[in-house]
Amino acid sequence: MENVYELIAFILLxxxxxxxxxLVVTLKNLVHSVLSLIxxxxxxxxxxxxxxxxxxxxxxxxxxxxxxCIMVVFGVMLIQRSDIAESNPVNWRFGFAALLGxxxxxxxxxxxxxxxxxxxxxxxxxxxxxxxxxILLTDFVIPFEVxxxxxxxxxxxxxxxxxxxxxxxxRS
Amino acid sequence: xxxxxNPSYFIGLSAALFAIGMYGALSKRNIISVLISIELMLCxxxxxxxxxxxxxxxxxxxxxxFAIFIITVAAAEVGLGLALIIAISxxxxxxxxxxxxxxxx
Numbered sequence: 001m002e003n004v005y006e007l008i009a010f011i012l013l014x015x016x017x018x019x020x021x022x023l024v025v026t027l028k029n030l031v032h033s034v035l036s037l038i039x040x041x042x043x044x045x046x047x048x049x050x051x052x053x054x055x056x057x058x059x060x061x062x063x064x065x066x067x068x069c070i071m072v073v074f075g076v077m078l079i080q081r082s083d084i085a086e087s088n089p090v091n092w093r094f095g096f097a098a099l100l101g102x103x104x105x106x107x108x109x110x111x112x113x114x115x116x117x118x119x120x121x122x123x124x125x126x127x128x129x130x131x132x133x134x135i136l137l138t139d140f141v142i143p144f145e146v147x148x149x150x151x152x153x154x155x156x157x158x159x160x161x162x163x164x165x166x167x168x169x170x171r172s
Numbered sequence: 173x174x175x176x177x178n179p180s181y182f183i184g185l186s187a188a189l190f191a192i193g194m195y196g197a198l199s200k201r202n203i204i205s206v207l208i209s210i211e212l213m214l215c216x217x218x219x220x221x222x223x224x225x226x227x228x229x230x231x232x233x234x235x236x237x238f239a240i241f242i243i244t245v246a247a248a249e250v251g252l253g254l255a256l257i258i259a260i261s262x263x264x265x266x267x268x269x270x271x272x273x274x275x276x277x
Binding site: 003010025033040047060064072074075087090100101109118125136143154161 | 177178179180181182183184185187188189190191192193194195196197198199200201202203204205207208209211212215218219222223225226227228229230231232233236237239240241243244245246247248249250251252254255256257258259261265267269270
């Protein structure tokens with residue numbers, strides 16, 4: 001019975017992910033696109049919960065649905081000059097892009113359907129964070145610190161980039 | 173396995189999400205919509221990695237650690253990308269990606 005519930009949850013969450021992702025790329029208003037992007041990210045967090053990755057689901061909601069989407073909305077509000085209702089148009093490449101996207105999907109689907117899975121019999125440990133944290137802080141401590149440095153440098157650089165251009169604009 | 177989920181379901185889901193993101197990244201005219209389409213593609217990759225983590229290496233947590241680093245880099249990328257977009261739109265009164273052709277000769 002467990003399996004049937006998992007399947008139902010997967011179908012619901014997958015439909016939510018794909019539907020709202022389609023809305024992201026088809027809606028005319030960019031702010032509405034970002035709103036359905038939040039729905040996509042929360043549904044992806046649900047998929048992560050289905051895959052026994054509860055820490056990652058929490059990080060997904062915090063970082064993506066919280067931080068990234070709010071930042072993108074601020075970006076939209078700051079740079080939009082023309083009418084916001086027509087702010088998400090497609091260019092002349094959309095036919096080619098749809099063809100390429102469909103081709104990639106069919107290709108990956110074909111390979112996934114043909115492949116044989118060597119599924120490990122064991123389950124993911126129940127206490128995800130408790131087994132996750134020691135691995136992250138012993139074996140992967142150098143990538144962890146590099147990621148911290150990367151975040152600091154990137155966000156400081158972003159701040160500097162926005163300020164610097166303004167100073168140049170005042171001078172010229 | 174019976175009706176249980178196997179990795180093919182999740183790979184199909186993430187392939188569809190990746191295809192949608194790729195369609196958006198190639199066909200959108202606004203810079204910010206290209207950025208959020210790239211976010212969709214990164215999200216599809218994360219689903220794939222976490223599915224492999226559950227089904228193939230449940231004890232080693234390699235997929236989840238990889239996904240954590242991808243989320244970190246994606247957050248840095250969005251911050252930096254938005255700063256670049258704001259800087260560009262101050263210099264040039266446009267948000268159309270095809271107008272940004274300084275490097276063309």
